[in-house]
Amino acid sequence: MQPERPISPSSLSVKDLRWQILWDKETCTLCGKCTAVCPVNAIELGVFRKRLIEPPVGFLEPPGNITKSYYGVRQKTDPAYACVGCAMCNMVCPNNAIAPMRADEVDKLRFHLDRGGQPRRRGGRRNVPGVLLDRLKFIRISMLTDPALDAGRHEFELRTLLGRVLPPEENLQHIREHGWIPPVREIYPLVIGGMSFGALSPNMWEGLQMGVAYLNEELGMPVRMSTGEGGCPPRLLRSRFLKYVILQIASGYFGWDEILHAIPEMKEDPCAIEIKYGQGAKPGDGGLLMWYKVNRLIAAIRGVPAGVSLPSPPTHQTQYSIEESVAKMIQSMSMAWGFRVPVYPKISGTSTALAVLNNLTRNPYAAGLAIDGEDGGTGAAYNVSMNHMGHPIASNIRDAYLTLVKLGMQNQLPLFAGGGVGKTGNLAANAAALIMLGASGIQTGKYIMQAAAGCLGSESDRCNICNIGLCPKGITAQDPRLYRRLNVDDVAQRVVDVFLSFDTELKKIVAPLGRSTSLPIGMSDALGVDDYRTAERLSIKYVV
Amino acid sequence: MCRLFAITSKEPLSPMVAVEALNVMREGHDGSGVGLFLRDLSGPFEDLKDAPILSGIFSEEGLKRLDTFMMDVGFMTKYKISIKVPKTPPPGVPRRDIYLIRAYEYPEEWEGLSREDLHFRLMTTRLQLRSMGEQKEDMIVFSFWPDVIMLKEIGDPMAVARHLQLDRKELRARVLMAQGRQNTNYAINLYACHPFFIQGFASMTNGENTAFIPIRTFLESRGFPGYIGYNSDSEVFTHILHYTTTRLGFGIEAYKHIITPLQDGDIEKHPNAEFLRRLKQTCRPLIIDGPNCVIGCLPDGSLFMVQDRKKLRPGVVGGKPGMFAFSSEICGLDAAIPLRDKSRDLQPMYLDTAVVGPDRQEVRLCSQKDPLALPR
Numbered sequence: 045m046q047p048e049r050p051i052s053p054s055s056l057s058v059k060d061l062r063w064q065i066l067w068d069k070e071t072c073t074l075c076g077k078c079t080a081v082c083p084v085n086a087i088e089l090g091v092f093r094k095r096l097i098e099p100p101v102g103f104l105e106p107p108g109n110i111t112k113s114y115y116g117v118r119q120k121t122d123p124a125y126a127c128v129g130c131a132m133c134n135m136v137c138p139n140n141a142i143a144p145m146r147a148d149e150v151d152k153l154r155f156h157l158d159r160g161g162q163p164r165r166r167g168g169r170r171n172v173p174g175v176l177l178d179r180l181k182f183i184r185i186s187m188l189t190d191p192a193l194d195a196g197r198h199e200f201e202l203r204t205l206l207g208r209v210l211p212p213e214e215n216l217q218h219i220r221e222h223g224w225i226p227p228v229r230e231i232y233p234l235v236i237g238g239m240s241f242g243a244l245s246p247n248m249w250e251g252l253q254m255g256v257a258y259l260n261e262e263l264g265m266p267v268r269m270s271t272g273e274g275g276c277p278p279r280l281l282r283s284r285f286l287k288y289v290i291l292q293i294a295s296g297y298f299g300w301d302e303i304l305h306a307i308p309e310m311k312e313d314p315c316a317i318e319i320k321y322g323q324g325a326k327p328g329d330g331g332l333l334m335w336y337k338v339n340r341l342i343a344a345i346r347g348v349p350a351g352v353s354l355p356s357p358p359t360h361q362t363q364y365s366i367e368e369s370v371a372k373m374i375q376s377m378s379m380a381w382g383f384r385v386p387v388y389p390k391i392s393g394t395s396t397a398l399a400v401l402n403n404l405t406r407n408p409y410a411a412g413l414a415i416d417g418e419d420g421g422t423g424a425a426y427n428v429s430m431n432h433m434g435h436p437i438a439s440n441i442r443d444a445y446l447t448l449v450k451l452g453m454q455n456q457l458p459l460f461a462g463g464g465v466g467k468t469g470n471l472a473a474n475a476a477a478l479i480m481l482g483a484s485g486i487q488t489g490k491y492i493m494q495a496a497a498g499c500l501g502s503e504s505d506r507c508n509i510c511n512i513g514l515c516p517k518g519i520t521a522q523d524p525r526l527y528r529r530l531n532v533d534d535v536a537q538r539v540v541d542v543f544l545s546f547d548t549e550l551k552k553i554v555a556p557l558g559r560s561t562s563l564p565i566g567m568s569d570a571l572g573v574d575d576y577r578t579a580e581r582l583s584i585k586y587v588v
Numbered sequence: 589m590c591r592l593f594a595i596t597s598k599e600p601l602s603p604m605v606a607v608e609a610l611n612v613m614r615e616g617h618d619g620s621g622v623g624l625f626l627r628d629l630s631g632p633f634e635d636l637k638d639a640p641i642l643s644g645i646f647s648e649e650g651l652k653r654l655d656t657f658m659m660d661v662g663f664m665t666k667y668k669i670s671i672k673v674p675k676t677p678p679p680g681v682p683r684r685d686i687y688l689i690r691a692y693e694y695p696e697e698w699e700g701l702s703r704e705d706l707h708f709r710l711m712t713t714r715l716q717l718r719s720m721g722e723q724k725e726d727m728i729v730f731s732f733w734p735d736v737i738m739l740k741e742i743g744d745p746m747a748v749a750r751h752l753q754l755d756r757k758e759l760r761a762r763v764l765m766a767q768g769r770q771n772t773n774y775a776i777n778l779y780a781c782h783p784f785f786i787q788g789f790a791s792m793t794n795g796e797n798t799a800f801i802p803i804r805t806f807l808e809s810r811g812f813p814g815y816i817g818y819n820s821d822s823e824v825f826t827h828i829l830h831y832t833t834t835r836l837g838f839g840i841e842a843y844k845h846i847i848t849p850l851q852d853g854d855i856e857k858h859p860n861a862e863f864l865r866r867l868k869q870t871c872r873p874l875i876i877d878g879p880n881c882v883i884g885c886l887p888d889g890s891l892f893m894v895q896d897r898k899k900l901r902p903g904v905v906g907g908k909p910g911m912f913a914f915s916s917e918i919c920g921l922d923a924a925i926p927l928r929d930k931s932r933d934l935q936p937m938y939l940d941t942a943v944v945g946p947d948r949q950e951v952r953l954c955s956q957k958d959p960l961a962l963p964r
């Protein structure tokens with residue numbers, strides 16, 4: 045910009061941006077790889093002019109100067125092309141000559157990301173670094189009278205149940221009288237949460253499925269994965285691997301035409317049906333697949349035209365009231381599979397979660413409740429929803445569990461917790477804490493994206509462009525040029541690594557607590573926290 | 589680790605037999621308390637088999653309140669044992685006014701009650717007394733049941749036994765259970781002392797119960813007034829036994845399937861696979877996880893022993909027809925039944941339930957891998 049030119053309100057300097065590109069002229073080879081790889085075209089070839097002053101040594105010659113130009117990389121300051129800090133430029137640079145740096149103060153960019161009156165939308169996470177779950181400690185260490193168990197050598201059975209479990213008296217009566225016993229699945233307590241085919245690239249999805257299949261068939265770990273709201277590839281629907289899949293239905297009903305038509309040809313029942321009423325990242329808002337990502341394949345699986353944005357409504361529109369909706373949806377889904385498949389709703393963390401729960405306790409077909417806390421991630425949402433809406437998972441799950449205890453139903457209606465589990469890398473510790481607060485199992489998505497596919501997102505607004513199909517890692521992109529970067533087999537391998545290491549860590553937590561033969565659901569005496577009010581709120585011990 | 593000892597014998601035995609067995613195992617307990625459970629009583633109680641016996645510790649005040657209360661309900665004292673203790677108790681044993689063992693005649697209105705109602709009322713009467721006692725700290729009640737006497741006191745088992753002069757004829761019984769405490773709580777609450785009792789079921793345990801909180805939460809939410817207390821994490825073992833038997837209608841063979849179910853792989857191979865899978869699911873919150881040896885007594889007088897899933901505690905059963913004992917250690921067994929065929933001693937392993945029935949003829953060992961009798 046020339047100094048004498050007028051500036052517009054959204055004229056920013058590099059300093060005003062969230063991410064600033066440091067480029068080193070000395071080491072740059074001008075290969076152009078960085079500008080080619082940049083997903084948002086934040087950098088371009090720059091021609092720089094530089095004046096060199098050459099003062100003479102003697103008195104005779106007059107001072108002179110020459111003007112030279114050189115080539116390099118220039119960062120754009122137009123908000124539409126702002127660097128997202130993904131550091132792909134750094135990854136491809138042969139000489140490490142370029143890297144994004146986080147601004148040292150709150151950026152000005154954020155005030156200009158609503159061009160055309162369109163508020164910022166993005167994928168990713170909430171961008172709040174800490175999580176309460178990290179502060180919960182496991183304090184009941186077995187000593188002396190009950191020796192700690194050996195995580196490496198003792199037998200462990202850390203499975204959980206997904207499905208309505210009848211109370212013992214009723215269960216035995218139904219067995220005696222050959223009555224209907226609701227379907228119950230024995231599954232691994234860590235479930236890969238709903239990330240749709242569409243939100244994820246085909247390679248990512250396939251890699252996850254392969255990893256899950258390997259865990260089940262080769263390692264005997266009954267790991268399950270939810271499809272998210274985006275349907276399910278037809279071949280998977282008709283394969284024996286369907287039993288490892290939790291089919292999700294949500295308010296857009298995407299892909300359900302295909303699923304329903306495939307029922308007669310299914311070799312196996314799916315693990316369960318998850319009815320999504322809400323998700324932690326954008327509570328009270330429906331799913332959102334932006335048009336960039338709706339290519340022909342996605343459109344075909346979802347049963348929609350290509351190239352249009354697919355916002356799901358915030359609620360299921362086909363019913364009159366939510367209570368009715370829940371009851372009817374659960375019932376009709378159960379009926380579709382002859383009452384052989386557990387059906388449960390997933391809601392976002394909310395202060396009204398107990399109302400939903402109370403409703404479910406009276407519905408004999410409800411197979412559980414999944415609650416997704418505010419820290420849940422997403423493929424696309426309005427910035428404001430992600431950052432400001434929702435309820436933390438810890439107190440939500442605790443209240444729900446204690447409500448079930450009051451009703452004596454804590455073993456009947458399993459609770460699944462999600463949202464921010466493993467946010468700072470402590471997947472097993474966070475999961476164990478939630479289980480001891482009362483969750484029967486854990487759903488995780490972002491952690492899997494990070495660990496199994498190398499997602500670049502962080503809790504400081506890095507990358508987060510999952511919504512526009514430009515994922516530089518090919519995780520959430522629908523463009524083959526991008527997603528071919530992700531090797532399916534490598535993803536599968538990483539999924540297996542993640543689950544195996546999670547399993548070891550979980551054992552390393554429960555064994556010293558003297559637990560091994562059953563998942564310590566609701567074992568709240570093992571938990572402590574260094575904040576009095578938190579301890580009180582969660583009915584756990586206050587320790588300092 | 590607490591030490592446990594139980595014996596069943598055709599001929600009535602003095603409670604001292606059990607106390608002496610504890611005494612030889614004293615390396616393992618710190619003399620911080622003793623609990624005794626006597627059943628199939630002899631002597632004066634032989635003819636009072638149906639009369640409920642109240643066992644507890646009372647202050648003078650408490651006794652007055654007890655009498656008023658029992659009279660109001662309509663109970664008449666039929667027989668009582670007065671234990672007069674010396675004014676100064678031995679070191680470590682607190683001073684008490686009255687150790688009460690009193691057999692009652694049922695109130696007239698209770699006649700014609702069904703067995704179940706009768707059992708329920710006996711239990712609620714005990715619970716009422718317990719809560720009255722807790723308010724004023726003037727009574728502690730251990731049991732209120734026909735043909736059952738319980739005694740618990742803080743102190744070294746031998747010293748307590750001598751102090752209470754347990755070697756008396758009236759206290760002879762054919763089934764004895766005793767526990768010598770290894771104290772893990774500083775303040776000893778007698779309600780935390782084993783054995784525990786509910787509606788004819790008694791059990792005692794050593795070891796910690798690491799899954800205590802979820803189990804307690806589950807039992808408390810069953811809506812059964814007897815599932816309270818839990819001053820000790822081991823009380824849940826008694827209540828699970830009661831729940832399994834009375835509420836679910838199982839025999840003792842199923843107890844272990846509830847507290848330490850088979851692993852999934854073994855269930856698949858079991859003749860009752862489908863049933864056991866369901867049972868494990870529905871009773872999941874009752875799974876124990878600690879290192880525990882449980883010795884218990886069923887309403888019919890059978891004694892049994894089970895071990896935790898990893899068999900982390902010692903425990904041995906041995907004897908001869910007419911007399912069998914269950915003990916934490918072999919030396920306890922040796923002290924009580926020295927003349928027996930030791931080669932036939934049994935140490936129940938992680939799948940076993942060892943039972944000696946009321947006929948006292950043999951030790952029946954059932955494995956979790958055996959076919960299971962389905963509930964009544």
Ligand code: SF4
Binds near residue numbers: 082127129
């Ligand atoms: S960090 Fe990413 S967005 Fe920023 S310039 Fe480099 S490649 Fe482009």
Ligand code: SF4
Binds near residue numbers: 498500509
């Ligand atoms: S790497 Fe891909 S999935 Fe991760 S934040 Fe960036 S765009 Fe989203």
